[in-house]
Amino acid sequence: MIRFDNLCKRYESGYEALRGVSFEMDAGEMAFLTGHSGAGKSTLLKLLMLIERPTSGNLLINGKNINRLPHSKIPFYRRQVGVVFQNHQLLFDRSVFENVALPLQVAGYSQGDIGRRVRAALDTVGLLDREKHNPITLSGGEQQRVGIARAVVHKPKILLADEPTGNLDPQLSAEIMALFKRFQDVGVTVLVASHDINLINRMDMRIMRLNQGQMEQDGVSYGGY
Amino acid sequence: MAATKSKTRDVGQRGARGQMLSRVDKWQSYRLHHQATLKNSTLKILREPLQSLLTILVIAIALTLPAALYLSVENIRQLSGGVDASAQISVFVKKGARESALKSLTAKLEGLSGVASVTYISAQDALDEFEALSGFGSALQYLDENPLPDSFLVQPLLIGDATRLVTEIRELKLVDDVQLDLEWLQRLDGLLDMGRKLVLALGAALGLGVILVVGNTIRLAIQSRRDEITVVKMVGGTDAYVRRPFLYSGLLFGIFGALIAAFFLTGLSFWLAGPVNNLALLYQSQFSISGLGFSGFLVLLLIGGGVGLIGAWLAVGQHLRNIQPR
Numbered sequence: 001m002i003r004f005d006n007l008c009k010r011y012e013s014g015y016e017a018l019r020g021v022s023f024e025m026d027a028g029e030m031a032f033l034t035g036h037s038g039a040g041k042s043t044l045l046k047l048l049m050l051i052e053r054p055t056s057g058n059l060l061i062n063g064k065n066i067n068r069l070p071h072s073k074i075p076f077y078r079r080q081v082g083v084v085f086q087n088h089q090l091l092f093d094r095s096v097f098e099n100v101a102l103p104l105q106v107a108g109y110s111q112g113d114i115g116r117r118v119r120a121a122l123d124t125v126g127l128l129d130r131e132k133h134n135p136i137t138l139s140g141g142e143q144q145r146v147g148i149a150r151a152v153v154h155k156p157k158i159l160l161a162d163e164p165t166g167n168l169d170p171q172l173s174a175e176i177m178a179l180f181k182r183f184q185d186v187g188v189t190v191l192v193a194s195h196d197i198n199l200i201n202r203m204d205m206r207i208m209r210l211n212q213g214q215m216e217q218d219g220v221s222y223g224g225y
Numbered sequence: 226m227a228a229t230k231s232k233t234r235d236v237g238q239r240g241a242r243g244q245m246l247s248r249v250d251k252w253q254s255y256r257l258h259h260q261a262t263l264k265n266s267t268l269k270i271l272r273e274p275l276q277s278l279l280t281i282l283v284i285a286i287a288l289t290l291p292a293a294l295y296l297s298v299e300n301i302r303q304l305s306g307g308v309d310a311s312a313q314i315s316v317f318v319k320k321g322a323r324e325s326a327l328k329s330l331t332a333k334l335e336g337l338s339g340v341a342s343v344t345y346i347s348a349q350d351a352l353d354e355f356e357a358l359s360g361f362g363s364a365l366q367y368l369d370e371n372p373l374p375d376s377f378l379v380q381p382l383l384i385g386d387a388t389r390l391v392t393e394i395r396e397l398k399l400v401d402d403v404q405l406d407l408e409w410l411q412r413l414d415g416l417l418d419m420g421r422k423l424v425l426a427l428g429a430a431l432g433l434g435v436i437l438v439v440g441n442t443i444r445l446a447i448q449s450r451r452d453e454i455t456v457v458k459m460v461g462g463t464d465a466y467v468r469r470p471f472l473y474s475g476l477l478f479g480i481f482g483a484l485i486a487a488f489f490l491t492g493l494s495f496w497l498a499g500p501v502n503n504l505a506l507l508y509q510s511q512f513s514i515s516g517l518g519f520s521g522f523l524v525l526l527l528i529g530g531g532v533g534l535i536g537a538w539l540a541v542g543q544h545l546r547n548i549q550p551r
């Protein structure tokens with residue numbers, strides 16, 4: 001589903017964020033991406049969201065090389081990907097329902113479809129009773145769950161998360177991770193960037209560790225610091 | 226492994242179903258989005274009445290000024306058009322011309338280019354008219370002979386041709402004198418020409434102003450909705466989708482501005498109607514001021530909407546590209 005083939009990313013400032021990273025993820029696989037801050041986790045996710053383009057190497061999604069995907073096609077690519085941000089990026093000028101509905105509106109779903117799918121997504125994250133609230137009135141953990149509902153409401157094939165538990169206590173973090181696991185169970189490819197070592201180790205999943213832009217370790221057991 | 230594979234297929238199908246919107250659905254949702262955007266843009270303008278009103282008023286004033294000048298020029302032109310009808314060249318014929326010579330002169334006058342009509346007034350007719358109008362009837366009895374010459378009234382097609390016609394007619398045989406009292410009309414014509422050019426120049430300058438004002442308003446709107454734009458782009462909103470609400474806002478600003486400008490102009494013509502009618506009465510004229518009219522109103526809306534749209538388009542083109550997810 002995802003294949004990085006000797007990918008390099010050098011920013012205009014000359015900073016080399018990724019230096020020859022290669023890995024592969026099957027469809028329906030879940031993995032953690034870890035490493036110190038500045039190791040290249042965010043850059044790797046940005047490449048997958050087509051926010052940044054690689055300097056060299058190939059990035060294949062579902063067998064298709066997306067290096068040269070034209071600008072006009074990017075929105076349609078992003079509709080196959082769900083993204084959860086650390087700061088969740090919810091819009092506080094509208095209700096929870098409208099926040100979650102955004103990816104569907106953008107893709108042109110009908111009003112009825114949107115209602116059904118948004119409620120299903122909110123039900124999955126356990127926030128069905130909050131659909132009319134403004135997200136600003138919710139707790140940090142609930143806000144993050146709204147962010148997850150928005151990331152999965154259009155049933156993406158790939159779910160990316162950048163430090164999704166960064167601001168949450170261990171209990172809530174574990175709940176969020178369990179939620180990601182449930183999406184993997186229904187066949188979504190899930191890649192979570194996190195430096196919450198304890199949590200990751202407890203999940204018993206594939207762990208990829210970046211160090212100074214290179215893949216230092218890729219396997220199920222984690223070597224630790 | 227097999228389990229993973231079947232899962233993969235399952236995901237693929239589900240994903241595909243998610244993408245599988247029929248053309249009809251797509252068109253319908255496209256239309257719905259246009260409707261919703263139009264509604265939301267209108268609501269947004271109404272929800273921020275002060276900021277919106279300022280922009281709309283600036284547009285209205287910028288449209289009113291050239292439109293008012295245009296209407297003035299058009300009204301004066303109509304007025305001078307009324308004078309055109311009486312802008313005739315009087316051609317006095319030498320005394321003692323024979324009837325056949327008069328006939329051939331008539332034909333020659335009619336043959337000149339730019340002549341609308343030629344009317345023959347015999348010396349006797351002229352005398353009768355003078356008697357009737359001047360009140361010197363009894364005094365005329367004492368004259369031995371008719372002092373008035375035969376004459377022609379030549380009506381030029383265009384005021385601009387009058388001077389040329391006068392010279393040409395003067396060359397003709399049997400013509401004694403030619404009179405044209407039209408210099409002031411020609412000057413007025415020149416002024417109107419200038420007025421029309423001024424309308425264009427003023428319109429262009431103020432139109433540019435409107436484009437800048439709308440552009441600036443839209444730029445502020447884009448900046449205040451930066452977060453929303455980022456998220457929409459992140460979840461797969463196309464550039465057109467992101468652009469649409471701002472273009473509608475610009476269009477609506479322009480149209481609202483044009484509506485208020487039409488209101489101003491109507492008020493202006495009502496306000497001026499009284500004095501103008503009085504003045505016209507003094508000059509024994511049937512002239513009355515003519516306002517914008519329906520087609521003028523439509524043109525005003527078109528210009529307002531168009532200028533608003535252009536302003537929005539420029540702002541959007543410049544600023545939306547800079548907002549990308551990070």
